[in-house]
Amino acid sequence: MLERLFSPLQVGGVELRNRLTMAPLYLGYAGEGGTVSPLLLEHYQLMARSGVALVVVENATVDHPTGSGSNRTLRADTDACQEGLARLARAIKNEGALACLQVNHGGRFAGMGSPPLAPSAVETFGRTPRALNPDEIEFITGKFVDAARRVKEAGFDMVELHGGTGYLLAQFLSPRTNRRRDAYGGSLENRCRFPVEVVSRVKAAVKEFPVGYRFLADEWLPDGLGIEESRKAAAMLQEAGVAYLSVMGGTYESFFLPDVVERCRQPGYMVHLAAAIRGAVSVPVIAAGRIESGPLAEEIIATGKADLIGLARVLWADPDWPAKVREGRDHEIIHCDPGCDDTCTKLVMKGKPAFCVRWPHEKLQVWKARYV
Numbered sequence: 001m002l003e004r005l006f007s008p009l010q011v012g013g014v015e016l017r018n019r020l021t022m023a024p025l026y027l028g029y030a031g032e033g034g035t036v037s038p039l040l041l042e043h044y045q046l047m048a049r050s051g052v053a054l055v056v057v058e059n060a061t062v063d064h065p066t067g068s069g070s071n072r073t074l075r076a077d078t079d080a081c082q083e084g085l086a087r088l089a090r091a092i093k094n095e096g097a098l099a100c101l102q103v104n105h106g107g108r109f110a111g112m113g114s115p116p117l118a119p120s121a122v123e124t125f126g127r128t129p130r131a132l133n134p135d136e137i138e139f140i141t142g143k144f145v146d147a148a149r150r151v152k153e154a155g156f157d158m159v160e161l162h163g164g165t166g167y168l169l170a171q172f173l174s175p176r177t178n179r180r181r182d183a184y185g186g187s188l189e190n191r192c193r194f195p196v197e198v199v200s201r202v203k204a205a206v207k208e209f210p211v212g213y214r215f216l217a218d219e220w221l222p223d224g225l226g227i228e229e230s231r232k233a234a235a236m237l238q239e240a241g242v243a244y245l246s247v248m249g250g251t252y253e254s255f256f257l258p259d260v261v262e263r264c265r266q267p268g269y270m271v272h273l274a275a276a277i278r279g280a281v282s283v284p285v286i287a288a289g290r291i292e293s294g295p296l297a298e299e300i301i302a303t304g305k306a307d308l309i310g311l312a313r314v315l316w317a318d319p320d321w322p323a324k325v326r327e328g329r330d331h332e333i334i335h336c337d338p339g340c341d342d343t344c345t346k347l348v349m350k351g352k353p354a355f356c357v358r359w360p361h362e363k364l365q366v367w368k369a370r371y372v
């Protein structure tokens with residue numbers, strides 16, 4: 001019945017055993033200083049054991065502290081991180097899943113940047129970032145290359161560049177946050193220059209190693225990047241060598257707008273974006289966003305809206321989701337609760353490790369006793 005969902009797929013020359021992936025989810029589980037902690041290892045072991053084909057680990061910074069979200073953001077910015085990252089890759093692969101690590105520069109949303117760096121000095125949440133000069137753009141490109149090389153050497157199967165959530169790569173693409181008048185701003189081609197250079201340079205360094213891309217298809221802001229331009233940008237990224245595009249919508253500046261909050265409560269709320277991007281490229285596309293049930297996931301694949309399913313909170317709330325779906329036990333799934341007032345997001349924004357209010361009582365008690 002769910003034959004497409006559990007069929008294999010080649011992505012960048014690597015075989016995924018089914019169409020299920022874990023989408024990156026930062027939960028504040030790394031240690032102070034972004035170290036690979038026992039809690040983080042335990043969490044990713046559980047996610048990998050779920051039966052998904054690929055686990056994409058949450059964002060790791062390419063440049064600390066300027067590009068880091070917080071002091072618990074994972075790090076891929078120095079060789080000293082290698083040992084911890086290698087342990088993380090092994091922990092995931094030993095459970096039978098492929099392992100991918102997402103690398104990121106937060107730009108104007110980097111909580112630790114002081115002042116934060118961005119394409120242009122466009123204020124956000126009371127902070128005005130400093131516009132990057134061409135030498136600094138080159139420096140950060142090199143930081144992405146170094147981080148990707150470390151991910152490969154640490155034993156991961158893929159690396160993912162974080163072009164979502166309105167972070168630095170997305171900030172260059174956006175007409176709202178990129179007001180530059182040099183070769184990196186203005187036309188869509190110019191705004192795409194930095195992301196395309198990062199992809200090309202990373203690809204040249206890691207060679208056949210697959211390089212995925214988290215792609216912000218719509219900022220959900222009146223003056224932000226919209227789907228018409230993002231379809232063209234997606235084709236440019238494909239041309240530069242990405243192995244897949246993992247599509248999302250929204251940034252920190254739109255996530256908390258009342259109409260966006262309402263939209264994000266709906267099952268499959270970002271699938272239409274994935275479908276629009278899939279029509280513009282030939283590399284595999286991942287759709288995420290409250291993909292709550294097996295029939296919904298199967299329908300997305302069967303009707304060609306996406307090639308792969310990304311499960312973030314969905315899998316974290318119920319790591320048995322893949323088994324329950326496969327065995328037709330959808331009614332037993334523990335669902336991420338859209339009415340919980342974003343408890344997990346609020347906890348991580350306060351610098352606390354997140355728990356899910358929907359976990360079974362016993363699991364929640366044990367977890368809180370150990371980590372709160």
Ligand SMILES: Cc1cc2nc3c(=O)[nH]c(=O)nc-3n(C[C@H](O)[C@H](O)[C@H](O)COP(=O)(O)O)c2cc1C
Binds near residue numbers: 023165289314344
């Ligand atoms: C607390 C939280 C942390 C997240 N961290 C990341 C991240 O590190 N990188 C990323 O690309 N997306 C991140 N996301 C977005 C998710 O990957 C995903 O697109 C979104 O949560 C929708 O999928 P879901 O309904 O299965 O959670 C995060 C989302 C939440 C709620």
